[in-house]
Amino acid sequence: MTISRRSVLAGAAAAPALATLGAGHAAAAQPRAAERVRTTPAAGGFRVGVGLSDVTGPIAENGMMGYSEFSQRAEGLHQRTRVRAYVFADAQDNRVVYTCADTCMVFQSVHDAVLARLAERFGDRYTERNVMLTAVHSHAACGGSSHDYAYSLATLGFQPLAFQAEVDGMVEAIVAAHENLAPGALAYGRSTLSDASVNRSRAAFDRNPQADKDYYPLGIDTAMRVLRISQADTNVGGIAWFPTHCASLTNENLLISGDNKGAAAYFWEHDVAGVDYLAGAPEFVACFPQTNAGDMSPNLDLEPGRGPTDDEFENARIIGERQLVAARSAFRDAAPLSKLAVDSRMMYLDMAAQRVDGRFTPDGTVQNTSPACIGAAMAAGSTEDGPAIPIFPEGTRNPIIDAFGGTDMPTPQWLADAQAPKLVVVPVGLLPPDGWVPHVLKIQIIRIGDIYVVGGPAEYTIVSGLRIRRTVADELGVPLENVIFQGYANSYSSYCTTPEEYDSQQYEGGSTLFGRYTLPAYQQGYAALAAALRTGAEVPRGPAPRDLSAVQPGAMQYVDLDEPVAGHAYGDVLVQPAAQVAPGTEMAVEFVTGHPKNNQRRNGTFLEIQRRTGADWVRVADDGSWSTKYRWRRVGQHGSVARITWDVPSDTEAGTYRVTLFGDQKDGAGKVSSFTGTSGEFTVG
Numbered sequence: 001m002t003i004s005r006r007s008v009l010a011g012a013a014a015a016p017a018l019a020t021l022g023a024g025h026a027a028a029a030q031p032r033a034a035e036r037v038r039t040t041p042a043a044g045g046f047r048v049g050v051g052l053s054d055v056t057g058p059i060a061e062n063g064m065m066g067y068s069e070f071s072q073r074a075e076g077l078h079q080r081t082r083v084r085a086y087v088f089a090d091a092q093d094n095r096v097v098y099t100c101a102d103t104c105m106v107f108q109s110v111h112d113a114v115l116a117r118l119a120e121r122f123g124d125r126y127t128e129r130n131v132m133l134t135a136v137h138s139h140a141a142c143g144g145s146s147h148d149y150a151y152s153l154a155t156l157g158f159q160p161l162a163f164q165a166e167v168d169g170m171v172e173a174i175v176a177a178h179e180n181l182a183p184g185a186l187a188y189g190r191s192t193l194s195d196a197s198v199n200r201s202r203a204a205f206d207r208n209p210q211a212d213k214d215y216y217p218l219g220i221d222t223a224m225r226v227l228r229i230s231q232a233d234t235n236v237g238g239i240a241w242f243p244t245h246c247a248s249l250t251n252e253n254l255l256i257s258g259d260n261k262g263a264a265a266y267f268w269e270h271d272v273a274g275v276d277y278l279a280g281a282p283e284f285v286a287c288f289p290q291t292n293a294g295d296m297s298p299n300l301d302l303e304p305g306r307g308p309t310d311d312e313f314e315n316a317r318i319i320g321e322r323q324l325v326a327a328r329s330a331f332r333d334a335a336p337l338s339k340l341a342v343d344s345r346m347m348y349l350d351m352a353a354q355r356v357d358g359r360f361t362p363d364g365t366v367q368n369t370s371p372a373c374i375g376a377a378m379a380a381g382s383t384e385d386g387p388a389i390p391i392f393p394e395g396t397r398n399p400i401i402d403a404f405g406g407t408d409m410p411t412p413q414w415l416a417d418a419q420a421p422k423l424v425v426v427p428v429g430l431l432p433p434d435g436w437v438p439h440v441l442k443i444q445i446i447r448i449g450d451i452y453v454v455g456g457p458a459e460y461t462i463v464s465g466l467r468i469r470r471t472v473a474d475e476l477g478v479p480l481e482n483v484i485f486q487g488y489a490n491s492y493s494s495y496c497t498t499p500e501e502y503d504s505q506q507y508e509g510g511s512t513l514f515g516r517y518t519l520p521a522y523q524q525g526y527a528a529l530a531a532a533l534r535t536g537a538e539v540p541r542g543p544a545p546r547d548l549s550a551v552q553p554g555a556m557q558y559v560d561l562d563e564p565v566a567g568h569a570y571g572d573v574l575v576q577p578a579a580q581v582a583p584g585t586e587m588a589v590e591f592v593t594g595h596p597k598n599n600q601r602r603n604g605t606f607l608e609i610q611r612r613t614g615a616d617w618v619r620v621a622d623d624g625s626w627s628t629k630y631r632w633r634r635v636g637q638h639g640s641v642a643r644i645t646w647d648v649p650s651d652t653e654a655g656t657y658r659v660t661l662f663g664d665q666k667d668g669a670g671k672v673s674s675f676t677g678t679s680g681e682f683t684v685g
Contacts, residue, residue: 045340048184048229049087050237050285051176054602055101055169056080057142057162059256060632061557063155065104066139067251070154076631078257080624081141084287085173087181088448090342096446097131097174100287102258103166105492106133108438108545109147113167130344132446132455134289135488136261139247147548150428150436153398157554165602186449187228189334193326194222196319197244200297201508204501212463221462225484226330237285240327241484243293248316250305255629260298261288263320266626277624288323291485292465294495294508337449344446345529348542351514352429352439354521361520362499369514369521370418371429372437377510403553419515421503437513440545442490445529451482455489458496461508464519471523475530562594562665563638570665571677580683583650591677593642594665596632598672606630607644612656654685
């Protein structure tokens with residue numbers, strides 16, 4: 001694979017298997033009656049609501065987010081990316097909102113826009129205090145939704161279509177969960193999963209004190225923590241926290257996808273309730289959020305796209321299913337929450353200028369954070385993640401970098417000293433106009449009964465997450481297991497290691513922007529939030545995050561107009577499917593289409609696989625299904641072709657099938673018109 005990465009330490013190895021899955025999804029995940037039924041909740045308990053929507057951005061000619069690879073520009077769709085939302089209320093109508101999106105990160109830009117939209121609709125009911133927005137960290141999602149320049153260079157700046165899809169989808173899901181509120185019950189369970197991750201930075205991990213390493217004897221976090229959500233006599237949702245990078249798909253993949261965690265959610269929702277995303281409110285809403293996944297890789301062979309197989313899509317399926325198996329175990333054995341309170345606290349920290357009390361530093365002395373800097377290890381890249389600031393190969397230019405005068409800024413000696421032992425490559429916190437990464441960052445704790453979800457705006461290593469959990473649990477006086485750490489929450493600021501890991505200056509340490517004492521600064525902030533939750537006190541909001549929405553250069557590729565392939569009309573079939581297709585094989589068809597940017601078809605579909613049933617055609621799969629892929633390619637200057645493939649599941653019912661395409665074309669006057677195309681019939685069986 002042509003993937004530029006740092007050499008990964010050979011000391012780590014794939015962990016022992018917990019469960020072996022068959023070659024097909026059905027072998028691991030069958031509907032479970034126990035997941036559908038439970039007792040009626042007691043009066044005066046929780047009210048709970050679930051919602052789901054679509055955050056799929058442009059699936060063609062839009063940069064993808066996660067690898068910082070200019071060449072990774074979307075050319076189609078594997079699975080639509082979804083957002084799941086949950087609203088929890090207690091008897092006093094205190095509420096918290098939790099969302100999880102199949103995106104790479106939640107950027108401050110998206111967080112602020114979602115909160116503004118919620119304020120317009122709900123006033124002060126849902127605010128930055130009680131709303132937590134999180135992402136699964138899929139490296140196959142659309143990019144370009146950030147207002148922070150370091151995170152939009154590979155997408156050639158801000159991409160409004162991607163941004164709007166994320167904001168609209170998150171708001172829709174929260175509104176749906178709000179409208180779904182009903183009396184309910186919650187239960188919390190735990191299981192272990194040891195064959196879905198591997199430590200990609202073992203040399204750094206081994207620098208931690210023995211007590212930390214003893215907590216993770218395999219060098220990985222094996223905990224699967226699950227919240228079971230019920231209304232009346234029916235389970236309506238599950239939240240399954242587990243740390244592994246959502247990077248089974250490599251930077252050579254050009255199809256938008258939720259990767260292994262999107263797959264896990266899709267499988268669970270379909271197995272339990274047969275969810276039809278196009279038919280309205282789902283019966284069961286499942287998500288697989290991250291925790292402290294900063295050094296946890298799903299590539300068990302410690303090479304991109306390798307482990308447990310050499311097929312990246314098969315790996316995404318298997319790692320997703322392994323998470324599902326562990327989640328189902330915890331879900332089944334979950335114990336009801338005994339405390340029926342809901343609460344929340346948040347504050348903003350200026351992470352570039354924190355004075356950290358010796359209570360939180362390794363040697364007990366007062367220390368400071370400093371403006372953000374990228375280290376040499378971060379610029380080199382990691383097993384999954386590309387370089388922090390991608391630079392075009394020699395002879396090409398990045399207009400976004402050029403717009404702000406480049407990245408060639410000397411590092412002041414005081415800053416180099418503050419960031420030691422990091423070898424500073426770019427002082428991104430000092431780049432004009434106001435730094436290229438955020439430094440005023442939201443930290444948050446939400447309480448849901450007996451459990452506390454701690455949200456942080458970065459990628460935290462497993463020991464970093466452990467130390468934050470210990471800090472919060474000690475301050476609250478609750479068991480450590482009642483505290484769940486949630487990374488990738490509300491904003492994004494690269495990585496957070498322990499000070500000991502930072503000294504190793506592996507990729508994660510080079511990516512810890514605010515220096516050696518980044519983690520202690522976070523611990524100090526979370527201690528204040530936890531103390532306020534314990535006593536009922538309020539905490540100051542802190543400095544306001546900056547608003548860069550007015551300064552957003554972008555080189556978005558717009559669609560001027562479409563033209564059909566010569567000699568054809570829109571919707572024409574260029575390649576017909578084979579007359580007969582066997583289960584377990586691939587069906588392929590090609591259509592003349594328009595550019596997918598003309599209509600992203602959010603909460604809809606670009607395609608349907610249909611089976612004849614009497615006189616009707618019934619949809620059996622669409623572009624949200626695991627089994628389909630939609631590949632787009634440009635023909636000439638303005639032509640588009642869609643190649644649709646269907647990996648026919650082994651249990652597909654015998655019969656007559658066809659494929660229907662849904663497309664949109666833009667004429668020379670800018671008018672967009674919809675059309676359909678239908679393939680010839682073929683038989684399965």
